Amino acid sequence: MLDLDAPVSGDLARLAEAYRVSTTFEDWRGDEVTVLTRTVVAVLDALGVRLEVEDDIAVELERVRLAPWRRLLPDVVVTVQGEKDDVAVHVGQDAADDVRVWLELETGGHTDVTRGEPQASEELEGATVVRVPFTPPADLPLGWHRLCARVGDGELVERPYVVTPARLEPPAPGHPSWGFMTQLYSVRSQASWGLGDLGDLGDLAWWSAAELGADFVLVNPLHAAEPIAPMEPSPYLPTTRRFFNPVYLRVEDIREVAYLPSTDRAVIEWQAEAVRPLNADPALLDRDEVWAAKLVALEAVFEQPRSSVREREFQAYKAREGQGLLDFATWCTLAERYGLPTTRWPRSLLDARGAEIESLRGELAGRVEFHCWLQWCLDQQLEEAARRAAAGGMRLGVVHDLAVGVHPDGADAWGLGPALATGVTVGAPPDAFNQQGQDWSQPPWRPDGLSASGYAPFRDMLRTVLRHAGGLRVDHIIGLFRLWWVPQGAHPSQGTYVYYDHEAMLGILALEAHRAGAVVIGEDLGNVEPWAREYLTSRGILGTSILWFERDYEAGKPKPPQDWRELSLASVTTHDLPPTAGYLTGEHIELRDRLGLLTRSVAEEREVDEAERRSVRHQLEDLGLLVREGGPTEREQVEALHRFLTLTPARLIGVSLADAVGERRAMNQPGTSDEYPNWRLPLADGSGRPVLLEEIVTSPRVRDLAKAVRPEDSR
Known part of the structure; x- marks a missing residue:
């Protein structure tokens, strides 16, 4: 044993x-x-x-x-444009002269592949198998091609051959582009239904670009959650990363609403009137109440006939998204009928490719169509938000956020099959900020499953998220190199790293971003090896620089601004830290102590934290960003910290909208779930009073903070 x-x-x-x-x-x-x-x-x-x-x-x-010796071709080949890489073809020695290999190009046509001499052999079940190298041309166009092989008159074997860009084009040097970073659901307006929506996103993007000179707005992951209550509040624990959450729809912006009969229009108005008072409510956000109201309204709109052209657009959208959309809509329909978790479902429905699913899909076709339609509406409203950002003058536009993984009982876990591992979850080992380690309860990608599928689930997810994006922030981008796998039932500290083919995954990410014209920002905080950051930089992927973490730890002081990375998104804070006003008072230490997240004493933690904040303040004073005499106000300190960012070479600067309005409460406390109201706080000022979008656009505090990162002559 x-x-x-x-x-x-x-x-x-x-x-x-x-x-x-x-x-x-x-x-x-x-x-x-x-x-x-x-x-x-x-x-x-x-x-x-x-x-x-x-x-x-x-x-x-x-x-x-x-x-490898049992396969004629590898499952998939991912290469870099301009580089020559051999493809290992394994074939019986007697048939080695009869094997032909060629490439079918994505854009049409084909090209032959240069054959080399056999390099090695292996005895396999009584037969000799040889390895023959074939070398495709180095000047192939970017794209998803097909590597084809046939031995004599035998069966044709095809595998994906992916040519990726050597490097993405990062934002231009010079004065950095800046933009707001926000949790969209928390940014409400008078027109919202209790949660910020895509109409609010379009307004925020246009206004911040046209009046403040912002070049982007970075939002939380908009991935889909459960279609039934309770809806998971964390945008980082979605049911799928490919499709979007219909709770973000602005119902009134769907075109068919204009043609509704007065009785149906009244239904929408009643639902809106029931939840609009939540916009000014300082209580925790209630996604379930908002979704219940929107669902009734959306069902009424869905029943309204569409014009022939609109119907053709809808059908074209479904054809483009294919089986993935159908699977997601089916899962939503099953969740509505049988509830969640999926352990409540009949066993025959747990196989997404089973005969019972196909039968039930026909029975529930109308409801499946409804969930497909919701995604089409989201696609259109995301497109409109991107258009408004461009109309305001944004150079980048809306930057979306890609979560690390998905809910273990969600649509992807059900529909992607062997691409995701079971019996383990993704997490993080103990670190200085989360000293107990973390278990994010998400099933990780299986490296072998991704390879066997030709990375199709990964590619399809990226294409959908990037379709209307000017950029993509990849949460925990080191997860494309390695992930911390925690066996189910084990403590987060009792896991280990599993490594991925990062060249393949980052190459595919770069290809899909290149096609979308988007920049990529990798959240590379925490325990990330220097070589990984160097590799990301070599591929044109930006890193993430948080002011509080940019320190010379050997010297025990903050890094001078000139030593910051150029290819990065620089910011003072992030959604996993308190807003700056709260951080300046050390509130995060008291909070983590109350939640039992510290392994050092409160006194020791406070001493280290105060010393670090004091060293940052002295740096600001030495640079002339803060005066030494008297006590600067909280607002003056927040603005000085942001002005510091403009002294760094960082290409992008992110300004938390929470900082702009004076919020003090952390939106999320890593390492907790029900112990803290993560992802449920409305955007509010320092006293906890909700701040709506109409107030934001007239706020002197917001404008002054924007001015701190954007000199008047920057445009």
């Missing part, structure tokens, strides 16, 4: 390496930790490798070694 409590060693370590499962890692204090056998066995199990006794290890080692 395996000693599950022993550190990993020997053949098990070699097997883990073959599956890119880490057996050691460096913790946040710089110490090397060896992973326990029980963790590695559980992670390998999630990758389809079952180990019950010691002898199983040798069997699995041989299986993984021979796997």
